[in-house]
Amino acid sequence: MLICSPDPVFRDHLTRLLDAIGGYRPALSSSPSVALQHALEQPPDLLICSHDPALCDGLTLTASLRGKVWVPVLLAAKTWTPELVKAAVAEGVAAFLTSFPSEAELTHALLEACARLEYEDLLKTKLRESEQRLADRKVIEKAKGILMERDGITEDAAFKLMRSQSMTRRVSMAQLAEELLISMSNQG
Numbered sequence: 001m002l003i004c005s006p007d008p009v010f011r012d013h014l015t016r017l018l019d020a021i022g023g024y025r026p027a028l029s030s031s032p033s034v035a036l037q038h039a040l041e042q043p044p045d046l047l048i049c050s051h052d053p054a055l056c057d058g059l060t061l062t063a064s065l066r067g068k069v070w071v072p073v074l075l076a077a078k079t080w081t082p083e084l085v086k087a088a089v090a091e092g093v094a095a096f097l098t099s100f101p102s103e104a105e106l107t108h109a110l111l112e113a114c115a116r117l118e119y120e121d122l123l124k125t126k127l128r129e130s131e132q133r134l135a136d137r138k139v140i141e142k143a144k145g146i147l148m149e150r151d152g153i154t155e156d157a158a159f160k161l162m163r164s165q166s167m168t169r170r171v172s173m174a175q176l177a178e179e180l181l182i183s184m185s186n187q188g
Contacts, residue, residue: 001018001024001025001026001027001044001045001046001047001048002026002027002028002029002035002038002039002044002046002047002048002071003015003027003028003047003048003049004029004030004031004032004034004035004047004048004049004050004056004058004061005029005030005048005049005050005056005076006030006031006050006052006055006056007050007055008030010050010076010099010100011028011030013100014026014048014101014106015028017101017103017106018106020103021103021107021110026044026048027044031056032049032056032057032058032060032061032064035047035049035061036061036064036065039065039069040065040068040069043069043070043071044071045071045072046071046072046073046110046113047061047062047065047071047072047073047074048074048076048097049061049062049073049074049075049076050075050076050099051075051076051077051084051088052077052078058073058075058076058077058093059075059084059087059088059091059093061073062075062088062091062092062093063091066091066092072113072114072116072117073091073092073094073113074093074094074095074096074109074113075088075093075095075096075097076096076098076099076101077096077097077098077099078098078099080096094112094113094116094117095108095109095110095112095113095116096109097109135174136172136173136174136177139174139177139178139181140174140177142177142181143162143176143177143178143180143181144158144159144162144177145158146180146181146184147161147162150184162176162177162180
């Protein structure tokens with residue numbers, strides 16, 4: 001866990017709360033650039049960052065991490081405007097805090113961040129699975145086309161042939177299609 005804020009009182013306040021909540025011992029940074037370097041070298045499980053554009057721009061820090069490392073961010077600000085909330089959500093901020101949160105508020109924000117992390121992990125898994133199914137479908141369609149051309153059969157017949165061979169050999173349709181494409185490229 002990493003806390004980034006130029007305010008030593010804020011950092012101390014969060015450190016005490018985190019210790020009371022679960023014995024967390026966070027790393028501390030007074031500068032977004034140092035926090036960024038630390039997070040890139042050794043990604044923390046969580047980043048709590050204050051947001052004051054003049055002193056510690058938490059949004060810029062969050063944006064700098066995006067695409068490089070996945071770190072759930074709790075953003076603390078003195079005042080929240082609709083524009084700031086929209087910008088924070090767009091940058092992937094997991095939860096919001098007031099500038100000096102209570103133990104209950106921090107606990108709630110930690111739970112929210114964990115829930116968002118689990119949800120994003122689920123979405124990423126579903127996206128990878130969808131991309132794989134699409135890639136598999138493309139390979140199967142290409143293999144069907146080769147069978148149709150090579151054997152002079154209909155699309156339905158090519159599919160039935162592939163399905164039958166897939167079941168007989170106990171391999172997936174995509175694997176069978178890959179093997180067919182490889183054997184055809186080696187012959188041609």
